[in-house]
Amino acid sequence: MPSAVEQEIRGLIRQYGRITFARFMQICLYSPTGGFYFRRKDWIDSHFGTSPTTHPVFGALIARQLEQMWTLMGEPPVFHVIEVGSGDSVLAQSIVNTTRRNAPGLAEALRYVALDYQPGWAQAPDNIFDWPRPSGAWQPKGWAAATSGVRLVKGEGLRPVRNVQGCILSNELIDNFPVHRFAFQGGRIREVFVTLEGEELAEVLDEPSTPRIEERLAGLGLSLPEGYRGEVNLAMEDWVAQIATVLERGFIITIDYGDLAEGLYTLQNSGETLYSIGKHIVDAVPYESPGQRDITCQVDFISLMRLGERHGLDTVGYVQQRQFLDNLGISSYLAELESQEVSAARKELNRIAITSLVDPEDYGSIKVLAQSKGMAPNVGLMGFSGQKE
Numbered sequence: 325m326p327s328a329v330e331q332e333i334r335g336l337i338r339q340y341g342r343i344t345f346a347r348f349m350q351i352c353l354y355s356p357t358g359g360f361y362f363r364r365k366d367w368i369d370s371h372f373g374t375s376p377t378t379h380p381v382f383g384a385l386i387a388r389q390l391e392q393m394w395t396l397m398g399e400p401p402v403f404h405v406i407e408v409g410s411g412d413s414v415l416a417q418s419i420v421n422t423t424r425r426n427a428p429g430l431a432e433a434l435r436y437v438a439l440d441y442q443p444g445w446a447q448a449p450d451n452i453f454d455w456p457r458p459s460g461a462w463q464p465k466g467w468a469a470a471t472s473g474v475r476l477v478k479g480e481g482l483r484p485v486r487n488v489q490g491c492i493l494s495n496e497l498i499d500n501f502p503v504h505r506f507a508f509q510g511g512r513i514r515e516v517f518v519t520l521e522g523e524e525l526a527e528v529l530d531e532p533s534t535p536r537i538e539e540r541l542a543g544l545g546l547s548l549p550e551g552y553r554g555e556v557n558l559a560m561e562d563w564v565a566q567i568a569t570v571l572e573r574g575f576i577i578t579i580d581y582g583d584l585a586e587g588l589y590t591l592q593n594s595g596e597t598l599y600s601i602g603k604h605i606v607d608a609v610p611y612e613s614p615g616q617r618d619i620t621c622q623v624d625f626i627s628l629m630r631l632g633e634r635h636g637l638d639t640v641g642y643v644q645q646r647q648f649l650d651n652l653g654i655s656s657y658l659a660e661l662e663s664q665e666v667s668a669a670r671k672e673l674n675r676i677a678i679t680s681l682v683d684p685e686d687y688g689s690i691k692v693l694a695q696s697k698g699m700a701p702n703v704g705l706m707g708f709s710g711q712k713e
């Protein structure tokens with residue numbers, strides 16, 4: 325018996341003949357009939373690990389970066405951190421805990437909102453609200469009572485928030501935005517659609533459903549190799565527009581799998597930049613068990629930077645996660661671990677987890693982008709010093 329998500333996809337294909345891959349991915353991940361991120365049957369880490377679920381040191385180091393941002397902004401009495409796609413809010417909790425321990429000034433100012441589609445969380449108010457600031461009551465009506473110090477809000481993107489002064493943060497969010505897939509064939513762009521062949525989901529190539537796919541690729545000035553298959557993330561356009569609307573002043577930190585366009589759209593990456601994953605098993609073909617597995621696609625960071633610049637966001641820095649965490653002092657945590665009075669086995673487990681955050685074979689090659697709005701040009705952020713990328 326096909327799952328509700330699969331039935332929804334099949335029904336749409338029967339009705340329209342075929343659907344874009346972006347529509348397919350959107351249903352698989354977010355359909356209220358049982359999309360992967362909508363069902364929330366399991367914790368995310370039962371399917372795959374992420375940096376925050378690997379070790380709380382990740383959040384502790386980001387807290388250091390946030391503290392510097394707060395200082396650069398003149399230590400305002402209210403500092404918002406809006407984390408979108410916060411998943412099980414593991415990162416939120418480690419940032420808030422560290423801030424309370426190590427940065428009492430920031431802890432006082434910190435207003436941390438974790439936003440996600442989590443069905444169990446309180447729905448954000450429908451009407452756009454004005455943020456209570458600078459010292460208004462920090463308990464907008466109708467919001468969920470949060471885990472300590474973090475407001476958990478169910479919502480899409482940044483729609484529930486306004487007037488942000490602080491930092492908009494995401495870890496592995498944009499790689500989950502639905503993407504359009506294409507093939508470069510006969511010297512032109514063809515779009516990959518999802519259809520049915522008999523009872524099987526299958527791909528079919530046709531004219532692109534929107535000129536925006538070709539426009540994006542043309543704007544990148546790439547010379548695509550014949551036969552290349554890849555993706556274009558159009559949803560990031562709306563995302564950047566949302567940021568530009570809600571961020572009054574401050575920073576954006578985006579952490580995700582990906583590369584600059586010229587490193588991403590290469591022959592060697594053809595057909596390799598999107599995959600599905602469930603219960604820690606990775607598959608390059610995303611049509612098995614729709615709704616039961618995650619689908620993720622590498623992010624083109626140059627498009628993110630350019631879109632930001634078009635919307636008045638300055639690009640502050642772009643580095644690999646290993647450099648970012650090195651700059652923020654990951655070695656101090658490794659040194660501290662050595663002096664802790666815990667068993668050798670526990671030390672070793674912690675050491676392995678912390679090291680994996682900077683290991684290029686593991687999380688170390690993930691990219692970190694910083695953008696800003698309303699800050700001095702060339703503002704220097706600790707995490708990005710000595711950047712090479």
Ligand SMILES: C[S@@+](CC[C@H](N)C(=O)[O-])C[C@H]1O[C@@H](n2cnc3c(N)ncnc32)[C@H](O)[C@@H]1O
Nearest residue numbers: 361374409410411440441479480481495496500
């Ligand atoms: C790969 S998980 C990452 C979770 C968490 N940030 C972590 O690193 O462990 C991606 C999360 O983004 C959420 N998400 C994706 N698109 C979203 C959107 N437009 N608005 C809010 N949440 C979104 C998903 O529901 C999911 O929880």
